[in-house]
Amino acid sequence: MSLHTDHRALLGVAFGGFLILSTIIAVLPAFEVEKIPPNQGLAAANAAVARGRALYVKEGCGVCHTQFVRNLPVDAPYGRGSVAGDYALEDPPLLGTQRTGPDLANVGRRQPSETWNLIHLYNPRAVVPTSVMPGYPWYFEESIDADPDGTIVPVPDGFKPAGVTIVATEAAMDLVRYLQSLQQAELAP
């Protein structure tokens, strides 16, 4: 039997070798870390927050925003270093690999304002002039009624069609509730 002349042997070694390596480096460690329990006090999300998270996933917010603070001085503005227990209840966990926008692991404490978040979601440039984040106007309604039902979003003139009032939909409110819920749990000493 030679690997140079026996394709079964060659495939067998390539497949078997890869499977063993993958088991050691990925599957077994994954089984191990998924057992790590959630941080004390970390509770399952309420319905509105869970809906908001689904929208966050749907819109691909995690493409540009991490929820993963490294225990490094450069990451200090975003909160404490992330630990495995932060992610134990998350499916999927949203650590991410790109920070085209800032980390959001603790944004609920940094930017709790409902009004700011709603304006920012409608059009980020209305509050951060050089932001490159997309606006999500499809989660808002344009009302010609001067006093419509629902949460009115005080979008400045120039960032909305003239003469309309911007009203947040339930989806926009869910998304904001999710962002407000992103608060790192304090770790037990």
Place this chain on the structure above:
Amino acid sequence: MSTANDRELPAGHEIDTQRLMFAFFWWGGIWLLVGTLYGLIAAVKLYWPDAFVHPLLSFGRIRPIHTSIVLFGWSSFALVGLALFVVSRTSKVNLALPQAARLGMWLWNAALVTAIVTLSLGISRGPQEYRELIWPIALLYGVGLAAIGVSMIATVARRTTSEIYVSNWYILGAVCWMATLFTIAYLPFYQDGLGNIVIQGYYMHTAVGLWFTPLVLGTLYYALPRMLGKPIYSYALGVLGFWTNMLFYTLIGAHHFIFSPVPWWLQTTAILFSVGMMVPVWAGTGNFFLTARGSWPAVRRSYPLIFVLVGVWGYALASTQGTIEAFRSANIYWHFTNFTVGHSHLAMYGFVAFAIWGAMYGLVPRITGRGPSPAAISLHFWLAFLGGSLYITAISIAGVLQGASWVAGESFIASVDAAAPMWLWRTVGGFMMAASHVVFFINLWHMQPLTDSPAVMGERVPA
């Protein structure tokens, strides 16, 4: 040892193989144009965020469409087209079970069309790079992969040579590794909480290193000697590269999550073997350049060879850069920045796409007897080379500026402002790349075998 230059073929050989190969090329070309379009829209939006405001074109939705289409569409189709041809040629038999490979092609197309629809609608598994697609689509793609693999393996099993040429090591390896990898990535049993991230690092990295890399290397171990008209410098180096690539590449995925809560030993192992990656990378690079040594006059006159050698150089650069990025000290400055985007384009464009184009331009006219004009190939080369270089340079500088801004402790928006001019240059490069892809598509038209013509049989040198 069998060599890539043997070319006695059974009578009536490979008309079907050629047609099938070309069907993969056509779809690859179409997916390249689609994927490029999505890439361009994304690039434009990062500079003009209020352009094309529509849910179906929102940045977060189209970014995974771009990556899925260029990876699973363009690169995979083009490489499988080449690989089907290489396994048949080097085994000196017709492609076995071509129906299976053709079925795989249609399953892949179905998967990609549904991928665009679902991702546009925001139906996604979230920001899990290259496995954003929901499982039914992944299953469709996986079955397609298995069907293609069956055809390739059966071809090698029916070979009329005693030895299995080294190209086929890489190609068969790629198919069986990718099928295994895909299965591990989608099985849910160990992916709660951080378990998901351990698999994510392993998957996103290995998908590149044990699918695209070995398919390209397998193709080049046939194409380069064939184009230069001489044997490969060292067969043994090719075998060494094969095993070390499998060993080291599999172990380093965790370097995408350095300083994360992923176990520290896993991160350190990943960094360590990232250095080990220099063995297969320089074994392959050295082998290809030493094969080309002494043939520089021929290389200078041949854009197909220049494409291939730029691709080999891209392989060396991207891989060495990847090793450096894995170090913890470098990670502090580069991780999370656009530098990563530059790195992935250096790998998938500078290495993979250039090697594909070189192999296509070098091999296809020999077998179909038809080829684009040298001027058209050179136009493709210069647009792709200059556009790609501008793109990679600009986006890498953007990454360095972002990292420097963060380390300096500036407010976040300062890093956006610093990178913005580079995003404009990146877009200019992107438009040049897109133009080169249009030229490529036209060139593909000029290379295709004429249907029902006896001229497609056997090997011909273009006039």
